[in-house]
Amino acid sequence: MKTDGMADRATRLARRVLEPRGYEVAGEAAGRLGALAATHVLRPDLVLPDVALPDVDGFAAADRLAARPEPPVVVLVSIRPGSDYGGRVDRAPVTGTR
Amino acid sequence: MRRVRPGVLLAVGGCFVAADVGLLLAFGRAGTEYGLRFGVDLYILQIITVLAFLAGGYAAFRLRPGNATGVLMVWLGVVAAVNDSAGYLLVTTAWPVVVLRTVAVLFVPVQWAVAIHIVLAYPTGSLRDRTAAATVRACYAAALFGPAVSLLGRHAPLCGRCPATLALGLISTTMARRLETADVALWAALITAGLVVFARRFGRASARERRILAYPAGAVAVGAVVVVAFLVQVVLARGFGIRLQLPLAEAFEVTAALVLPAGFLLGLLRERFEEARVSDLVRQLAVTPPQALSSVLARALGDPDARLVYAADSGYLDQAGRQVEPAGHQRLTPVGNPVQPTAFLLHDRILELQQQLVDAVGNAVALALDNARLHAEVLAQLAAANASRARIVEAADNARRKLERDLHDGAQQRLVSLGLGLRVVQDRLAGADPDTLALLDETGQQAKSAVAELRDLARGIHPAILTQQGIAAAVEQLTLRCPIPVRRHIANLDRLSPSIEATAYFVVSEALANVVKHAQATAAAVTIDCADGRLRVRVTDDGTGGAAAVPGGGLSGLADRVAAVAGSLTIGDLPDGGTSVAADLPCTPA
Numbered sequence: 001m002k003t004d005g006m007a008d009r010a011t012r013l014a015r016r017v018l019e020p021r022g023y024e025v026a027g028e029a030a031g032r033l034g035a036l037a038a039t040h041v042l043r044p045d046l047v048l049p050d051v052a053l054p055d056v057d058g059f060a061a062a063d064r065l066a067a068r069p070e071p072p073v074v075v076l077v078s079i080r081p082g083s084d085y086g087g088r089v090d091r092a093p094v095t096g097t098r
Numbered sequence: 099m100r101r102v103r104p105g106v107l108l109a110v111g112g113c114f115v116a117a118d119v120g121l122l123l124a125f126g127r128a129g130t131e132y133g134l135r136f137g138v139d140l141y142i143l144q145i146i147t148v149l150a151f152l153a154g155g156y157a158a159f160r161l162r163p164g165n166a167t168g169v170l171m172v173w174l175g176v177v178a179a180v181n182d183s184a185g186y187l188l189v190t191t192a193w194p195v196v197v198l199r200t201v202a203v204l205f206v207p208v209q210w211a212v213a214i215h216i217v218l219a220y221p222t223g224s225l226r227d228r229t230a231a232a233t234v235r236a237c238y239a240a241a242l243f244g245p246a247v248s249l250l251g252r253h254a255p256l257c258g259r260c261p262a263t264l265a266l267g268l269i270s271t272t273m274a275r276r277l278e279t280a281d282v283a284l285w286a287a288l289i290t291a292g293l294v295v296f297a298r299r300f301g302r303a304s305a306r307e308r309r310i311l312a313y314p315a316g317a318v319a320v321g322a323v324v325v326v327a328f329l330v331q332v333v334l335a336r337g338f339g340i341r342l343q344l345p346l347a348e349a350f351e352v353t354a355a356l357v358l359p360a361g362f363l364l365g366l367l368r369e370r371f372e373e374a375r376v377s378d379l380v381r382q383l384a385v386t387p388p389q390a391l392s393s394v395l396a397r398a399l400g401d402p403d404a405r406l407v408y409a410a411d412s413g414y415l416d417q418a419g420r421q422v423e424p425a426g427h428q429r430l431t432p433v434g435n436p437v438q439p440t441a442f443l444l445h446d447r448i449l450e451l452q453q454q455l456v457d458a459v460g461n462a463v464a465l466a467l468d469n470a471r472l473h474a475e476v477l478a479q480l481a482a483a484n485a486s487r488a489r490i491v492e493a494a495d496n497a498r499r500k501l502e503r504d505l506h507d508g509a510q511q512r513l514v515s516l517g518l519g520l521r522v523v524q525d526r527l528a529g530a531d532p533d534t535l536a537l538l539d540e541t542g543q544q545a546k547s548a549v550a551e552l553r554d555l556a557r558g559i560h561p562a563i564l565t566q567q568g569i570a571a572a573v574e575q576l577t578l579r580c581p582i583p584v585r586r587h588i589a590n591l592d593r594l595s596p597s598i599e600a601t602a603y604f605v606v607s608e609a610l611a612n613v614v615k616h617a618q619a620t621a622a623a624v625t626i627d628c629a630d631g632r633l634r635v636r637v638t639d640d641g642t643g644g645a646a647a648v649p650g651g652g653l654s655g656l657a658d659r660v661a662a663v664a665g666s667l668t669i670g671d672l673p674d675g676g677t678s679v680a681a682d683l684p685c686t687p688a
Contacts, residue, residue, distance in 0.1 A: 013515055013518045013519060016522045017521060079510055080553070081553055083575050083578070084557075084561075084562045
């Protein structure tokens with residue numbers, strides 16, 4: 001499961017990176033609300049939300065996902081270094097950041 | 099009467115005074131038995147009175163040549179000097195003495211007329227209202243009545259060898275006595291009328307006018323009470339046979355000799371005192387804010403209602419912008435340029451008599467106003483320059499923020515995609531020859547380095563975290579990146595205005611960069627707090643110290659940047675070694 005506010009090219013690229021490594025891409029969603037809705041239906045094991053500056057929605061999405069009864073593994077993805085987000089990366093209930 | 103030069107009058111008065119002194123010397127030793135009707139001290143007082151009016155009047159004339167009061171006072175002195183010889187028994191029938199005595203007696207009422215004239219014409223010396231003019235005319239007419247009775251009747255000499263006054267003896271002695279009593283009563287009435295006119299004028303006077311009238315009014319009140327009491331005593335004695343025997347003649351002489359001339363002279367002298375007030379005003383203007391000018395100039399003019407007004411389309415406005423309607427007793431004097439005056443002194447009409455004072459105050463105020471205008475212009479220019487400097491800094495900040503975003507959204511994004519693409523290619527070419535794979539790997543590393551370099555560049559241009567999370571998080575990140583340990587004391591701050599946050603950030607960033615480069619420090623500390631509307635940012639280290647803002651250096655540029663947002667930067671050595679860089683900024687909320 002990949003959520004992204006960025007260009008289609010990036011998601012295509014992600015699919016090409018992930019699928020050869022044995023991940024099945026269950027779905028893609030643009031925007032936080034769409035992604036959250038999709039995870040309800042698709043129930044993925046792994047979610048890669050883009051932090052997506054400037055609205056920093058990825059952190060909020062991670063909080064919502066972590067609050068679920070059976071939370072998926074969440075890896076925050078951003079082009080920026082984690083230090084650009086200050087303490088928020090450390091505080092986010094996620095498995096990893098990339 | 100006013101055409102006679104006061105100097106001539108003074109000489110004439112002086113001759114009579116000399117004659118009076120001669121009479122006193124001649125008869126004074128003889129005592130009351132022989133030549134004097136009253137005690138010696140009374141005669142001395144009479145001479146002092148004359149001298150007081152002659153000297154006081156002449157002084158007043160020299161101070162205010164255009165004011166008739168001084169001349170009138172000299173006239174009163176001359177008339178009083180002529181009258182004085184009437185107080186002697188003059189034990190001789192020689193004809194010059196008889197003439198002198200007759201003239202002296204005839205002139206007695208004239209002094210009342212002149213005295214009332216002075217009081218009612220004060221302080222201008224001219225009679226401006228009809229009641230006052232009528233009263234003075236009546237007094238001069240009455241001054242002819244008494245002498246006429248004296249001339250028509252027949253006077254018994256005061257002693258056996260005393261000279262009688264020249265008289266025609268046309269009316270009986272009884273008739274003459276009656277007419278004389280009527281004359282005294284007439285004077286009592288006229289003096290009362292003069293007093294009423296004066297009191298009415300005092301009652302209607304403006305505050306400023308009252309100050310001028312205060313001294314003479316006090317003197318006149320004292321004199322009038324004594325005179326009226328004296329006349330009442332005479333009327334009671336002659337008409338009703340009641341003899342009170344109060345020492346009123348002496349009381350009147352003291353009043354006339356000292357209180358009256360002093361009162362009038364002091365009133366006129368006020369102008370001289372007022373020039374001292376102008377110098378006070380000039381001194382005060384240096385420390386008076388322009389909006390308080392009115393109260394200062396009111397003090398200088400001695401007119402509590404005086405103030406500074408400005409011409410407006412709808413009339414006049416005071417300094418608080420309120421509409422001002424000049425009252426009937428007030429006049430406007432332009433301040434500064436008389437051709438196109440913008441400001442006016444609104445003052446009492448009576449001050450027109452002291453044009454010099456008003457002009458002096460006006461000029462001083464004009465200087466103060468010019469000064470205030472220049473001051474305001476300089477302040478306005480300074481404010482404009484500061485605002486423009488702050489806008490330049492803000493524009494530069496915005497440009498840097500945009501540049502950072504463009505880098506992030508453009509080149510950086512593409513480079514990351516490029517790296518990922520290379521990884522995918524590497525995956526797909528798993529079985530290719532080692533050279534190709536090594537090249538791919540190297541290219542991937544290059545892309546990674548490029549991304550890292552681009553990130554550093556972008557952060558140097560404008561830190562994204564500052565935009566996103568504010569000063570506390572951005573400074574925290576700075577301290578974490580610093581190669582030496584940095585303690586943080588950062589208050590819990592709300593978001594501040596972007597230019598303040600950016601300035602505070604660059605202060606910390608530049609100061610820490612300096613610490614690392616030059617200070618040879620082992621530790622540093624960053625303190626940020628906001629109190630009393632000021633954001634205080636301080637970076638200290640335990641290094642060698644000696645940092646200074648050299649022109650063109652990083653700290654100098656920082657000082658400029660801090661000044662652009664109305665802050666100040668202080669760089670100094672700490673007492674126990676090390677450097678302190680402290681910025682004091684406005685704590686402007688976002």
